Amino acid sequence: MAVIPRDQGHPYDENDPMERIMFLQHGVAEPDSFDLIDRAGIVNPILLPQADGSPQPTDRRVSLLTPDTVAALQATLTPGSAPESYTLPTPDRIATPDRSFARTNVHGLTVPVPYPTKAGALAVEVWGFVDPAGAIAPWFPGTTIRCKEGELVHSTLLPKKGSHTIHHHGIEPTPMNDGVGHATFLVAGGGYTYQWLAPDAGTYFYHCHKNTVLHFELGMYGLLISDPNVPNAPFIDGGPGAVYRGNTIRNYHKEAIWVLDDIDSRWHETVQPQHGVGAGMGGTGVGAEFTTIGQNTGIELHRFEPDFFVVSGVFADPASQPKPNLITNTLVSPVMNRGETLLIRTLNASYTVVTLKFPSQIDPEVIAMDGRTFGRAPFMSYSRPFKLSTQNRQLTFTTANRWDLLIDTSSVPSGTHFVDAEFRHWRTNDLLRTVTMQIVVNS
Amino acid sequence: MSINRRQFLKIASSGMAAVAVGAAGGYNLFWRDGEAMAATPTLILSMEAALMEMSDKVQLPVWVFQKGGDVPRCPGIAIFSVEGDKIDIKITNNLTVRHAFFIPGVVDSGDILPGQTVTVSFNAPAAGTYMYYDNSNAPMNRVMGLHGPLVVLPRIPFTPYTNPPTSMQNLFNDLGRTSHFPGSPWDPARNWFWFLNSFDPIKNAAAAASPSMSASSFTNGYLSQYFTISGKSGFFSSHDHNIRLSGNVGQPCLVRCMNAGLITHSYHLHGNHAYQLTNSDFDKGTTVVSDNLRMLDAWPLAPLQGKDMLVPFIQPPDIPKSKWPPVQEKFPLDFPMHCHTEPSQTAAGGNYPHGLLTHFIITGPINSADGVVQVTKAEVRLKFGKLSISGVSSQPVGTILEVRAGSGASDTIIGTTTVKSGGTWAFTGRALKTLVNRSLSVTTQGGGPQRLDVRPVMR
Numbered sequence: 089m090a091v092i093p094r095d096q097g098h099p100y101d102e103n104d105p106m107e108r109i110m111f112l113q114h115g116v117a118e119p120d121s122f123d124l125i126d127r128a129g130i131v132n133p134i135l136l137p138q139a140d141g142s143p144q145p146t147d148r149r150v151s152l153l154t155p156d157t158v159a160a161l162q163a164t165l166t167p168g169s170a171p172e173s174y175t176l177p178t179p180d181r182i183a184t185p186d187r188s189f190a191r192t193n194v195h196g197l198t199v200p201v202p203y204p205t206k207a208g209a210l211a212v213e214v215w216g217f218v219d220p221a222g223a224i225a226p227w228f229p230g231t232t233i234r235c236k237e238g239e240l241v242h243s244t245l246l247p248k249k250g251s252h253t254i255h256h257h258g259i260e261p262t263p264m265n266d267g268v269g270h271a272t273f274l275v276a277g278g279g280y281t282y283q284w285l286a287p288d289a290g291t292y293f294y295h296c297h298k299n300t301v302l303h304f305e306l307g308m309y310g311l312l313i314s315d316p317n318v319p320n321a322p323f324i325d326g327g328p329g330a331v332y333r334g335n336t337i338r339n340y341h342k343e344a345i346w347v348l349d350d351i352d353s354r355w356h357e358t359v360q361p362q363h364g365v366g367a368g369m370g371g372t373g374v375g376a377e378f379t380t381i382g383q384n385t386g387i388e389l390h391r392f393e394p395d396f397f398v399v400s401g402v403f404a405d406p407a408s409q410p411k412p413n414l415i416t417n418t419l420v421s422p423v424m425n426r427g428e429t430l431l432i433r434t435l436n437a438s439y440t441v442v443t444l445k446f447p448s449q450i451d452p453e454v455i456a457m458d459g460r461t462f463g464r465a466p467f468m469s470y471s472r473p474f475k476l477s478t479q480n481r482q483l484t485f486t487t488a489n490r491w492d493l494l495i496d497t498s499s500v501p502s503g504t505h506f507v508d509a510e511f512r513h514w515r516t517n518d519l520l521r522t523v524t525m526q527i528v529v530n531s
Numbered sequence: 532m533s534i535n536r537r538q539f540l541k542i543a544s545s546g547m548a549a550v551a552v553g554a555a556g557g558y559n560l561f562w563r564d565g566e567a568m569a570a571t572p573t574l575i576l577s578m579e580a581a582l583m584e585m586s587d588k589v590q591l592p593v594w595v596f597q598k599g600g601d602v603p604r605c606p607g608i609a610i611f612s613v614e615g616d617k618i619d620i621k622i623t624n625n626l627t628v629r630h631a632f633f634i635p636g637v638v639d640s641g642d643i644l645p646g647q648t649v650t651v652s653f654n655a656p657a658a659g660t661y662m663y664y665d666n667s668n669a670p671m672n673r674v675m676g677l678h679g680p681l682v683v684l685p686r687i688p689f690t691p692y693t694n695p696p697t698s699m700q701n702l703f704n705d706l707g708r709t710s711h712f713p714g715s716p717w718d719p720a721r722n723w724f725w726f727l728n729s730f731d732p733i734k735n736a737a738a739a740a741s742p743s744m745s746a747s748s749f750t751n752g753y754l755s756q757y758f759t760i761s762g763k764s765g766f767f768s769s770h771d772h773n774i775r776l777s778g779n780v781g782q783p784c785l786v787r788c789m790n791a792g793l794i795t796h797s798y799h800l801h802g803n804h805a806y807q808l809t810n811s812d813f814d815k816g817t818t819v820v821s822d823n824l825r826m827l828d829a830w831p832l833a834p835l836q837g838k839d840m841l842v843p844f845i846q847p848p849d850i851p852k853s854k855w856p857p858v859q860e861k862f863p864l865d866f867p868m869h870c871h872t873e874p875s876q877t878a879a880g881g882n883y884p885h886g887l888l889t890h891f892i893i894t895g896p897i898n899s900a901d902g903v904v905q906v907t908k909a910e911v912r913l914k915f916g917k918l919s920i921s922g923v924s925s926q927p928v929g930t931i932l933e934v935r936a937g938s939g940a941s942d943t944i945i946g947t948t949t950v951k952s953g954g955t956w957a958f959t960g961r962a963l964k965t966l967v968n969r970s971l972s973v974t975t976q977g978g979g980p981q982r983l984d985v986r987p988v989m990r
Contacts, residue, residue: 090603092593094584094763098771107770114766115883157859179859182851240851258828260802260847262860268801270884271867285849299883301873368881378587381732381756384880390756392874439872441795441831460804460826466711470698470806470824486797486831488871514795514872515753 109148116370116377118269120251120276121176124149125161152264152272153179172277179264181283186239191254192220192246193296193308194227201396202405205353212356214307220246228401229347230310233294234322235286237314246279250365255297256312257488258459259287269298289316289332290459291433291490299369301389305355309437311347314459326419331431333455333473333494334463341428345419346525348509350394350438363387392439397511397521404523411506413523421526424497430527432493436485438511440520445508446481449501450527452493459490502531573619574610575599578626578677585757586764586878586885591730592739593676594626605762606726606791607679612655613986614683614693623648628742633666634681636816642667658685658693660787660837662813670793671749675738678791680724686986688719689907691785691808691839696822699808706783707903707925708954712843714781715903715925721784723776727832727887728792729755753793758875758887765878765885777892782844782901789837796875799829802847802866802891811837829871844893856896864893902926904973904980909987911962918987920971921957924950931976934958938970938984947976
């Protein structure tokens with residue numbers, strides 16, 4: 089029977105060093121930031137050039153950086169120094185940023201859960217990000233990165249427990265500042281500073297992009313908000329603040345943050361502890377390029393069956409009163425005085441398809457998606473904001489989508505209004521859980 | 532429209548292996564870099580069993596639509612045509628149970644029994660993106676691999692649609708002609724497919740062993756182990772120029788996103804946000820061409836859903852302006868595009884990132900050699916024997932354009948015009964020669980960008 093090859097029409101040449109580098113970079117040998125400095129192997133002899141002078145398969149930098157830059161990196165090496173004493177310099181660095189952030193990752197800590205996990209525990213380990221200068225809590229979701237449109241930002245990752253990255257999702261800098269392990273490099277102990285311009289005002293997020301399937305699920309993400317360039321920005325999470333509606337600045341009194349997530353406790357308490365942080369990455373066995381289905385028994389990162397549902401770090405509890413799975417935390421479920429304006433920033437950080445259903449008393453206006461404001465010149469002049477009532481007061485979104493919703497409560501009756509979030513399985517479309525947020529409007 | 536003129540069939544690199552049928556066969560509207568041609572009056576397809584190699588070399592049984600004389604591919608070959616043209620497709624079922632060829636709202640072969648050959652004829656529907664697939668024993672036969680794309684072009688392909696809504700017309704008018712879109716207008720040759728499917732090895736083996744098994748037996752407990760984009764995964768889809776996007780800043784491209792599988796995905800593009808142009812339902816056979824253009828970095832794609840996305844190829848907006856072009860970091864700037872519902876990034880339960888992944892490559896800053904000629908209007912007034920044709924070009928002012936009667940660069944020149952300031956050009960002349968061929972071409976004198984086989988409006 090005819091075979092359709094995996095490289096049909098575009099043959100993979102294992103003897104082409106650059107193709108080999110790119111192949112191995114897809115999971116088997118993702119270089120870290122120190123590998124990019126140490127091409128000649130002064131500190132790390134594993135990375136010596138091959139006998140014919142061609143680069144080692146891990147030497148991704150020859151296709152990332154100009155030869156002058158590579159030579160300069162190599163000149164910084166001192167034999168005998170520890171790899172973690174080196175920090176990969178940011179290419180095309182501007183010395184003085186307008187704003188700087190630092191993040192390190194949190195691991196090994198657990199959070200209580202309202203009912204037993206698959207292994208019967210009442211707590212689950214979740215990872216996250218914090219500012220290393222700040223307090224440890226809260227780390228899930230990670231501490232928000234909040235900046236002002238147009239600022240030059242330096243965001244430094246100081247990783248712990250192996251290498252990680254930060255991908256600032258929706259922000260579009262150069263590849264080396266984009267934080268994708270398989271496309272560029274992982275950040276090793278010495279750290280790395282990502283350089284980017286604070287993007288168009290809107291809702292973004294950041295997450296680790298190493299073995300993303302696992303690290304994102306384990307909790308390595310946080311919100312990233314770019315505020316308009318107005319006085320007092322960047323604002324405090326929860327409001328008050330200001331956003332663009334089209335080309336106009338609108339003030340809001342309160343800001344609700346709905347980061348919807350789901351957790352498969354198997355991934356947290358079995359996959360990661362038993363198979364390590366590298367679970368699901370690279371080949372198994374000496375020289376192996378892949379791990380087989382049989383070898384992945386017990387890992388199975390294609391199998392995601394969530395048993396917990398979370399909004400901005402708050403676990404939904406079927407036993408909660410007065411409604412099951414009601415989230416009353418006021419950062420999620422705000423209390424408004426009638427006439428005030430509410431901004432809802434919502435992100436789907438789950439691996440399920442989520443539908444938000446608003447009650448008939450509330451008709452939010454959709455002012456932005458994915459950090460792009462409807463009607464705002466120049467790039468969004470082909471669009472305009474729209475009322476959610478044009479689509480039955482519902483929106484359905486998938487992983488990484490963000491919707492920004494503006495609600496003028498002057499037309500909302502006083503009382504408590506419930507907004508349902510239906511989590512549906514990505515394959516079966518089965519309803520897994522309905523979580524409810526509330527908006528309380530006082531007259 | 533009768534097709535007595537030369538009819539060509541091409542294997543080409545327009546984002547997938549492709550074939551042009553109907554009158555569209557006579558031109559290379561889509562084909563980059565002069566691909567080989569073959570002539571045939573009718574597209575011949577057969578349904579075949581094959582083994583499909585996953586990125587980790589595991590081979591799975593699949594069923595595919597295979598073009599006569601071609602190798603098996605999954606998805607099947609991309610069929611291109613022009614709105615209104617007649618399409619004839621002769622389909623032979625070389626499998627062991629009944630199958631079908633179906634484009635919702637367009638054509639339905641009904642049962643094609645094992646060993647049987649059926650010819651379907653239909654007129655190419657409204658310009659846009661369609662999915663052909665086997666709708667029998669749904670969804671099993673489709674998910675086993677019996678699917679592929681059909682693209683229909685407008686007669687004047689300034690946008691991918693005929694009479695697009697105002698906002699979309701404005702967007703295409705602005706490409707290459709405003710300060711926020713420096714570079715070129717959209718070139719219809721800049722067309723890619725991101726066509727999704729997934730594979731559960733246990734289910735594929737069961738269907739291959741028992742092709743008449745019920746669809747519910749196939750879908751119950753279905754658990755994908757492999758996730759493909761235009762038939763490939765991971766490294767292989769990231770480095771195939773038919774799947775990964777590439778170009779300089781200022782070369783916008785169209786990506787036709789389609790999902791033949793059973794899973795709702797969430798495409799995420801790094802480096803640029805993209806405009807969503809359409810939303811198609813390949814179950815019901817409906818397409819909405821949008822007048823309110825979202826600019827997204829992630830977009831959902833449910834089973835049998837399609838979205839045409841325009842990737843603007845702008846300078847990545849969050850690189851500091853004083854550091855463009857980068858000095859220390861090298862071109863090409865290589866960004867990923869992946870499904871953000873991350874379990875789809877696996878193969879065989881792990882092997883991240885060997886799943887639904889490709890790349891988006893910015894090869895360099897704006898290059899003045901990337902000029903494009905586009906036609907915005909072409910009209911023949913039969914009563915007066917008068918031809919009017921006009922358009923835009925990103926070539927320098929004064930560049931001489933040749934207007935030709937016919938569908939190729941070697942056809943007769945009927946006049947010349949020049950690119951004016953503002954990037955516009957226009958030509959008016961006698962229409963007699965164009966009437967014979969009913970198509971026009973515009974080429975650049977001395978070689979360069981061209982727009983072939985434009986169908987003028989007859990009045």
